[in-house]
Amino acid sequence: MKTTISDEEFYAGLQRLPKPKYPFPNSIHHDFQLQREEYYDWxxxxxxxxxxxxxxxxxxxNLxxxxxxxxxxxxxLAELRPLAIYAADGAMMDDYFDRCSYDEMKDIATHIMTLxxxxxxxxxxxxxxxxxxxxxxxxAIACEMPERLYKKFLKSLHEVLIGYADERVYYRSNTIPPLPVYLLIREATSxxxxxxxxxxxxxxxxxxPDSILEHLHIQRLHTICALMIxxxxxxxxxxxxxxxxxDTMNLVKVLQQEHKTSIKEAYMMALEVHDNYLKEFLVLQxxxxxxxxxxxxxxxxxQDxxxxxxxxxxxxxNDTSRYVNGGYVEGEFNSKQ
Structure with missing residues (x-):
């Protein structure tokens, strides 16, 4: 990518296309500002x-x-903190290790899980x-997160880390994955x-009880949430x-490749895929x-x-800084492979 690019070149008319919409209320935790201050400090x-x-x-x-x-x-704030750490550090880690290899990412994931x-x-x-x-x-210990919920949280976090490793294969080879592969990896890396x-x-x-939290109906809802996000x-x-x-792990690019179509047409297809998952969520709900x-x-x-x-x-x-022209963080990890 050029070091300098105009906003017109960057967005290429995409800003005017329709965006996802959700029929759910929108709220924010009352301690979000305190959590931000901790985030800046760390x-x-x-x-x-x-x-x-x-x-x-x-x-x-403000991750x-x-x-x-x-x-x-x-x-x-104590209950918010573990999730905030995961959200912020997971995103920043993904940025930092953006161009590492599959093997390097697997080693990083293994080390994280031991901790x-x-x-x-x-x-x-x-x-x-x-x-x-x-x-x-x-x-998580300090906020007295129940052990059984912590184990479920860790299992899903481990899947995220494995997904990070799997997508590196496509990043490093500059290859767009086929749709079934994309959906498997994106379910994790979202x-x-x-x-x-x-x-x-x-x-x-x-x-x-676990019989509900692990019920196939609920697990499918989790999968749909992950794919919508x-x-x-x-x-x-x-x-x-x-x-x-x-940057090949994007549904629009995947659909453009599969259907040999334009970016804007692939964008509309991706939005339709998203909206079909939303419809499925509402039916299951x-x-x-x-x-x-x-x-x-x-x-x-x-509902939550x-x-x-x-x-x-x-x-x-609400964010106006991460995905805008020049606002993203380039990977700085020095890969040895």
Whole structure:
């Protein structure tokens, strides 16, 4: 991509195309500003492996707002903190390791999981991305996250990290994946599955038994949430990804390749795919299985999954710094492979 490009070139008419819409309420956690202040502080103290320019851009992105908007009903800052750490550090890690290899990303994922599972209980000596994930575990313990919910959260987080590794194969080869492969990887790399698990930390949902939280009906709703978030991210980030080689994991690019069509036609196809998932979500929401005494709580939990999706999208639409012309952070990791 050219170092300097006009806004007209960057957006190429895409701004006027229709955008996703959700029928769910939009809210934000009452402690979002306090969480932002923590976020600015840890960037200054612990992200010194990033360039000054990258750190200042990350501050502008307010990545912890993704958690504050996705789970606005958490009781306090302590409960918000683990999700905010995951959201912000996951995004910044994805930026930093943008051009690493599959093997390097697998090694990074393995190291992170040893810290999150306490297989490696020692606090990392350096202020780096690994130290941040060690802090995530300490924050989950501090807010008394139930062990069974933490394990579900970790399982889905591990899938995100594996997805990050899998997509590197396509990035490094500058190859657009076929649609079935894209959908599998994007379900993971949207980063939404851990959010779906964390929704159960709100209100009284931690009371919901595993037989409900792991029910196929609920799991399908989680998958749909992940794909809607992945696709709406693709739609918003498309101008950036059209101007960077190796940004191949985007549904619009996938559909353009599969259907040999224009970018704008592929964009409309991608929006239709998104909207079909939204329709499926609403049908499944309306036709929940019989969950007995848990019926009303499950219905509310599913509604809050929708609010989570709308909240993440609201972060995208309120953010004016991450996916705009020149606003994104380039990968700074020095790959050895």
């Amino acid at each position: 960037i200054d103290r612990e992200y010194i492996f990033h360039s000054k320019e990258a750190r200042e851009k990350h501050k502008q992105h 912890t707002d993704i958690a504050a908007r996705g789970c606005p009903f958490l009781k306090n 999150l599972t306490d297989d490696d209980p020692d606090e990392p000596a350096n202020n780096d991305i690994f130290h941040r994930f060690w802090i995530l575990r300490q924050s 980063g939404a599955k851990p959010f779906c698990q964390y929704v159960a930390m709100q209100k009284d949902y931690r009371q919901l 992945g696709i709406h991210n693709d739609i918003i980030s498309l101008p950036k990804e059209l101007h960077r080689e190796e 309306e036709h929940l299985p019989s969950f007995g005494q848990w019926q009303e709580m499950t219905r509310n939990y599913v 999954l929708g609010i989570m999706v709308a909240g993440v999208y609201a972060w995208h639409t």
